[in-house]
Amino acid sequence: MSELQEEQGARIDWPDVLVIVAYFIFVLAVGLWSSRRSKNNSVSGYFLASREMHWLPVGASLFASNIGSGHFIGLAGSGAASGIGVAGFEQSSIYTLIMLGWLFLPVYLSSGVYTMPEYLRLRFGGQRIRVYLSCLALILYIFTKISADLYAGALFIQLALNKNSSEWLYFSILILLAIAAIFCIAGGLSAVVWTDFVQTILMVGGAFILMFLSFREVGGFAKLVEDYPYARASVRATDRQNKTCGEPSPYYLSLLHPIQPGLSDYPWTGMIFGLTINSIWYWCTDQVIVQRTLASKDMIHAKGGCILASYLKFLPLWLLVFPGMAARILYPERVACADPVECTKICGSAGGCTNIAYAELVLNLLPTGLAGLMLAVMMAALMSSLTSIFNSASTIFTMDVWVLIRPKIKCGRLPAKPSQAELLFVGRVFVLALVGISVIWIPVIQNTGNSQLFHYIQAVSSFLAPPICAVYLLAMFWSRTNEPGAFWGLMIGLIIGMLRFVVEFSFTVPPCGSIDPDPRPAFVKLTVGNVHYLHFSCILWIITGLVTVGVSLLTEPIPEECLYRLTFWTRYDPRIRHPLEEEDDGDDDAPATNGGHAENAVNGSNGATHQMEVETHAEEESIFQRIKKFFSFAPTQEEEEGPKVVLTESEKAADAAAFLKEPPFWKNFVNYNAVVCLALTTFVWGFFA
Numbered sequence: 001m002s003e004l005q006e007e008q009g010a011r012i013d014w015p016d017v018l019v020i021v022a023y024f025i026f027v028l029a030v031g032l033w034s035s036r037r038s039k040n041n042s043v044s045g046y047f048l049a050s051r052e053m054h055w056l057p058v059g060a061s062l063f064a065s066n067i068g069s070g071h072f073i074g075l076a077g078s079g080a081a082s083g084i085g086v087a088g089f090e091q092s093s094i095y096t097l098i099m100l101g102w103l104f105l106p107v108y109l110s111s112g113v114y115t116m117p118e119y120l121r122l123r124f125g126g127q128r129i130r131v132y133l134s135c136l137a138l139i140l141y142i143f144t145k146i147s148a149d150l151y152a153g154a155l156f157i158q159l160a161l162n163k164n165s166s167e168w169l170y171f172s173i174l175i176l177l178a179i180a181a182i183f184c185i186a187g188g189l190s191a192v193v194w195t196d197f198v199q200t201i202l203m204v205g206g207a208f209i210l211m212f213l214s215f216r217e218v219g220g221f222a223k224l225v226e227d228y229p230y231a232r233a234s235v236r237a238t239d240r241q242n243k244t245c246g247e248p249s250p251y252y253l254s255l256l257h258p259i260q261p262g263l264s265d266y267p268w269t270g271m272i273f274g275l276t277i278n279s280i281w282y283w284c285t286d287q288v289i290v291q292r293t294l295a296s297k298d299m300i301h302a303k304g305g306c307i308l309a310s311y312l313k314f315l316p317l318w319l320l321v322f323p324g325m326a327a328r329i330l331y332p333e334r335v336a337c338a339d340p341v342e343c344t345k346i347c348g349s350a351g352g353c354t355n356i357a358y359a360e361l362v363l364n365l366l367p368t369g370l371a372g373l374m375l376a377v378m379m380a381a382l383m384s385s386l387t388s389i390f391n392s393a394s395t396i397f398t399m400d401v402w403v404l405i406r407p408k409i410k411c412g413r414l415p416a417k418p419s420q421a422e423l424l425f426v427g428r429v430f431v432l433a434l435v436g437i438s439v440i441w442i443p444v445i446q447n448t449g450n451s452q453l454f455h456y457i458q459a460v461s462s463f464l465a466p467p468i469c470a471v472y473l474l475a476m477f478w479s480r481t482n483e484p485g486a487f488w489g490l491m492i493g494l495i496i497g498m499l500r501f502v503v504e505f506s507f508t509v510p511p512c513g514s515i516d517p518d519p520r521p522a523f524v525k526l527t528v529g530n531v532h533y534l535h536f537s538c539i540l541w542i543i544t545g546l547v548t549v550g551v552s553l554l555t556e557p558i559p560e561e562c563l564y565r566l567t568f569w570t571r572y573d574p575r576i577r578h579p580l581e582e583e584d585d586g587d588d589d590a591p592a593t594n595g596g597h598a599e600n601a602v603n604g605s606n607g608a609t610h611q612m613e614v615e616t617h618a619e620e621e622s623i624f625q626r627i628k629k630f631f632s633f634a635p636t637q638e639e640e641e642g643p644k645v646v647l648t649e650s651e652k653a654a655d656a657a658a659f660l661k662e663p664p665f666w667k668n669f670v671n672y673n674a675v676v677c678l679a680l681t682t683f684v685w686g687f688f689a
Helices: 003-009 014-037 043-051 055-066 069-082 084-111 116-124 128-161 166-218 221-230 268-285 287-294 299-312 316-330 340-347 354-365 370-408 420-446 453-477 483-506 522-527 533-554 623-631 637-641 649-658 664-687
Strands: 601-604 607-610
Touching: 014 370, 055 166, 055 287, 055 299, 069 084, 069 128, 069 316, 069 354, 069 453, 084 116, 084 268, 084 287, 084 299, 084 316, 084 453, 084 649, 084 664, 116 128, 116 370, 116 453, 116 483, 128 287, 128 370, 128 420, 128 453, 128 483, 166 221, 166 316, 166 354, 166 370, 221 316, 268 287, 268 453, 268 533, 287 299, 287 370, 299 664, 316 354, 340 354, 354 370, 370 420, 453 483, 453 533, 483 533
Parallel strands: none
Antiparallel strands: 601 607
């Protein structure tokens, strides 16, 4: 490590420590306050914040759940490596956020679901699609989202504090994981959303300060644009074609690049079509994101949260990508290193050190006190992502996995159906399990660093997300889609995606300047090497869609009366939805908790109350009820409010449809703002095209 970095690392002094401590105290206070005021001892309160959230915390939580430490490290690193092309991922998300609020969310809310796999269970019947998507989502959360954020957070902490020992790394991450778990276990979604709101303010404020300092240091925006093409390291290797490594991209100020393989990381066809597919999966069907909007008190607040998040998504280009480019200009020897030996000495990665761009700015530009603030910002980004993932993964496990395996457990005095106390207990214990798995995964993260972290995350998504996107789109907008079609579409898509995944990561391509030969067989170079992961996303999406449509047309359709409020075209239908035959699997012990009918979702003044809130058996107290006191901090909602009003089936169905009604003034207000967001992001695409 260089003398400069050792000197800067030593600048983390007592004022920085005070800032970090003050941050933790303040955020803990917010989390405890929101935990106490929320109805976190009911299933609806714990997993969906009782559906009482306003647009401000919903929008901030959407942004904070997305912008984790992986974005601070990944976006700035990709900006340093190739310019603003990576910002296309942020601009594309604005379109899909509007799609979430105006196309997908009305169906989710009128159906009264807790989870995205649960929606497909209602839409198609049966359990195999729901179980498959639940397990796939949990695997993705553990080994991509959590791992990427922890790797990025660990990298920043090591560089910022100049602590290279593994003991310090484990100690720091364990503290972050512990605090994130406390929020989820104690307060559920309400605590997560409100702490996300506070941490969004902290992240944006700290990033603005560093952005201004970065622009000032390079001489302004015009100087940054002028100097970036010449920001090269003095020591540069050559590749097998005798081309010099580490050359800046000639398209550094463009969002849309040429299609030729190897010429650009962001081909325009992939950025327009493939990226849209991945964005729809992430923003419109992923549990971590959608769960925030499901907590909204009504449609206006849900759409308002999407609008706020859309406006905030204009910021990463300026707060993260341009500062990453500035870091390459200011510290070319380290950030722009282009020799495998030198890069290994600097950051431990032979492929390049652009991932350290943002940390270099913090170490070298910020005075004492502000350096502590930015360390707190990185902790906030890491924790906001972890808390969101923990809460959503716990929701999926409890509502989509546990309720299926629980009736099979015949043990002692356990009741046949899971009680509300049991479901809350299982959800909180699963958070602890996620924390344990995350800690075990830390050594793997340390040994799998990528020269551009953001590319790794997007590539993995392109291999697994397109089939899910295709099935959700067909389920929403084509009523003829049925369960066999969706299932076989997902299976074929999974097989093809996993083949590409295995081939992609089985052969490690030597970095530019390495003397090692390329280990890839000729057919792998011809196929995988020439097909960008965003182009592969398009191919996989088309194949999955064709299989789903073909099988659906060859099999029996779903009766129309079973689809009320489960497609976009029937979202306002007040008629009683008939259950699919496949919903009753013949197990009398299976809990009626899946929201399998429209009448299972009751939408009152504060949103939909799920039938999952099963009454506790008063005559026999299970082990889950006895241990409930340890995990509970207030009387349950049932104890406070007494018995719930029982509505007729027709009243439940009518309430479900009426929940989507919007006051005319506020409906026009959010619609106008949606148009403004779409116009602004289209202008950005055109300006930087």
